[in-house]
Amino acid sequence: MTIAAGRAAGFLGAAIFFVTLWVPGLALADDPVVQVRTQVVLASNQGSTVDPPDLDGMRKQFSQKGFAFTSYQRLSGDQIAIHKSKPAEITLPNQRSATIRLADIKRGTAFVEVIISQLPSNVVISSTVLTLGREGSLFQHAGDYNGGQLILVISPDEKVKPRRLIPMTWHADAALPRPEMEPCPESACCP
Amino acid sequence: MTPTDCQSWFPSLSAFIDGELAPARRVQIEHHLATCRDCSARVSDLRATSGMVRIGMEMRADEADFSDFFDKVLAKIEPHRVPLWERWKLTLSELFAYHRGAMISSLATAAVAVLIAVPIALRSRPPTGYASAQLSVQRVSTEPEAHVAPVVMKGDKGNTIIWLVNHRHVLDSAAQAAQANENHNENLDSQPEPIQKQPLKQQRPRGGEL
Numbered sequence: 001m002t003i004a005a006g007r008a009a010g011f012l013g014a015a016i017f018f019v020t021l022w023v024p025g026l027a028l029a030d031d032p033v034v035q036v037r038t039q040v041v042l043a044s045n046q047g048s049t050v051d052p053p054d055l056d057g058m059r060k061q062f063s064q065k066g067f068a069f070t071s072y073q074r075l076s077g078d079q080i081a082i083h084k085s086k087p088a089e090i091t092l093p094n095q096r097s098a099t100i101r102l103a104d105i106k107r108g109t110a111f112v113e114v115i116i117s118q119l120p121s122n123v124v125i126s127s128t129v130l131t132l133g134r135e136g137s138l139f140q141h142a143g144d145y146n147g148g149q150l151i152l153v154i155s156p157d158e159k160v161k162p163r164r165l166i167p168m169t170w171h172a173d174a175a176l177p178r179p180e181m182e183p184c185p186e187s188a189c190c191p
Numbered sequence: 192m193t194p195t196d197c198q199s200w201f202p203s204l205s206a207f208i209d210g211e212l213a214p215a216r217r218v219q220i221e222h223h224l225a226t227c228r229d230c231s232a233r234v235s236d237l238r239a240t241s242g243m244v245r246i247g248m249e250m251r252a253d254e255a256d257f258s259d260f261f262d263k264v265l266a267k268i269e270p271h272r273v274p275l276w277e278r279w280k281l282t283l284s285e286l287f288a289y290h291r292g293a294m295i296s297s298l299a300t301a302a303v304a305v306l307i308a309v310p311i312a313l314r315s316r317p318p319t320g321y322a323s324a325q326l327s328v329q330r331v332s333t334e335p336e337a338h339v340a341p342v343v344m345k346g347d348k349g350n351t352i353i354w355l356v357n358h359r360h361v362l363d364s365a366a367q368a369a370q371a372n373e374n375h376n377e378n379l380d381s382q383p384e385p386i387q388k389q390p391l392k393q394q395r396p397r398g399g400e401l
Contacts, residue, residue, distance in 0.1 A: 032319060034320035034321075035318060061352065062352065064346065108319075108322025108323075109321075109322045109323045116355075123336065123337065126333045126341060127332050128331045128341075131323055131326065133321065133324055133325040134325070135325045136326035136349020137350050138326060138350075138351050138353065139350070139352040140353050141355045154326075160317060
């Protein structure tokens with residue numbers, strides 16, 4: 001193969017490579033959007049139901065932190081897309097609302113702001129800025145409701161899986177039994 | 192030997208000096224030069240002239256500047272530059288003409304590699320915004336008018352609980368205490384009884400059980 005042919009093949013490969021990088025980049029250059037899963041959970045001490053059962057993980061998290069709620073009930077849940085130009089709003093049953101805003105995306109990490117406001121005055125009660133990750137949830141307290149506490153749960157998109165490169169499970173083998181040693185007679189080793 | 196006989200040798204003498212004759216002819220001339228004084232003298236003259244010319248040429252060559260000789264020669268022999276697109280077309284046509292099999296197999300391999308690599312790259316790439324491993328709370332703030340204070344509790348695996356503790360009751364109880372103190376001072380004037388200190392009643396926050 002001639003030098004010119006080698007150059008042509010190189011140019012062709014480079015062109016394919018850059019097109020491969022460029023096409024997904026076009027989608028990102030548009031209005032950025034992130035997907036999150038939201039749930040509104042009522043935690044209370046009325047009864048001992050955990051509904052649905054996958055809230056058991058949340059119950060464990062809360063009990064680890066000293067919360068003594070006995071009942072966790074999901075009132076609503078949704079998978080929402082947050083555009084940078086269009087925040088998502090969740091109306092809570094206790095005359096409050098949660099606004100979820102995509103503040104920025106830096107180095108592939110989304111900065112999301114969760115604002116709890118009082119309705120109908122829209123007075124801001126709290127504002128939380130968080131960075132999304134492939135693992136973990138935000139449990140944002142949103143006030144009293146119906147004898148319990150409302151908690152807004154923000155979790156990663158269902159398609160997002162935490163990366164586990166190597167299964168970190170290791171079990172130590174049981175120690176080998178040591179042979180029983182009989183005490184030596186004093187005269188044998190101690191002159 | 193007469194000069195007329197020698198004239199037939201003259202055209203070959205120069206070639207003889209330059210070593211350009213066939214061996215048989217060279218032997219003939221050498222035999223002739225051994226017997227002919229005139230031709231031998233002519234050969235000596237020719238050798239002397241040739242040597243002088245050679246020395247003169249070498250001196251001229253030493254004086255000449257050959258620094259950009261190569262570039263000048265290349266500039267004369269290189270054709271004008273063909274546009275890039277034309278070169279591409281030419282190269283590709285040559286490739287497909289002389290290496291058709293290799294080119295087709297290379298392109299097929301490249302296409303298969305792209306078809307395999309792109310979905311893998313897109314799949315291994317996290318969705319937009321999820322480059323970080325774990326969710327992390329950066330900042331929590333509350334409005335003073337809301338009379339709540341945030342309590343941030345970080346759990347394992349990126350879980351974070353943010354609890355809003357209502358402290359309006361603190362202000363209310365402080366106002367009630369001040370009011371009670373004023374009433375108590377008014378009562379002191381009318382009822383001069385000894386003052387009994389009472390411990391401040393602690394109220395648990397209403398925000399939730401911490």
